[in-house]
Amino acid sequence: MPLLSRLTKCVEALASRRIGRLLLAVWLSYGLPAAHETARADDAALEYQVKAAFIYNFIAFTQWPSHTDPVMNLCLYGEDYFGHEIDKLQNKAVGTQSIRVSRINNPEQLDQCQAIFFTKSVNDNLTELMRHLTGKPILTLADSPSAVSKGITINMSLVNEKVVFEINLGIARKTGLDISSKLLQLAVKVHQ
Structure with a gap:
């Protein structure tokens, strides 16, 4: 049997x-x-695999003012929920640049990054962290509730098992970042 x-x-x-x-x-x-x-x-x-792919596209569809360095520094700040998924972006080309992924623990090092993903673990300190980056041409990314109202440029959410995102265009413009209209059209909400 x-x-x-x-x-x-x-x-x-x-x-x-x-x-x-x-x-x-x-x-x-x-x-x-x-x-x-x-x-x-x-x-x-799977969620963080998809979010890593979104991060790559956010970087690819953003232009920085006069950034000519051959390396694009993508920093991860806070508890790492990505595991090795974010490392797959290491050395991946974006135009004439390649991405370097760094995990940062010291907030004083954040201004060395061109793009920063703030994890959910730092959501309570996000407003203070963003104050130190005001006016700097840094693409700030998160996946925390109300992150856009705390000064994040692009915030992702999981809605009905789909990753969606909203963009704070006002913050992007103040920092000198130019976000592609194609990316703006895909956002569920664009804040002015």
Whole structure:
């Protein structure tokens, strides 16, 4: 008798008895969270894989004033939810430049970046961090609620299992960044 059939018969037998139902409930309650956590981890990995691709396109569709360095510094600030997904952008070409991915822990180093992704872990300090970057031609990115109102240029959200984004065009213009009209058309909201 195949293993699956035997397991099914055991579960049915246990379920028919009162103590068996209790054991079955305990077994399922311990077995399902692990499966649920695995599914959630897979979903998070896919989410950040997609967000890394969005970040590449945000950089590709943005022009910086007089930035001629052959390297485009993309910095990650805060807890790293990307894992190796963001590292796939390392050395990837954007026009005549290549991307260098750096993880930054010191806020004093942020002005060395041309693009910064602020993770959810720093959302409470975002307003203060943005104050230090005011007027500097840095593309600021996040995926935190209300990040645009705290001074972030482009904020991503997960809505119905789709990554969407909003753009603070007023901030981009104040910092001298030129965001492509193609990118603006794809945004769910553009703040002036």
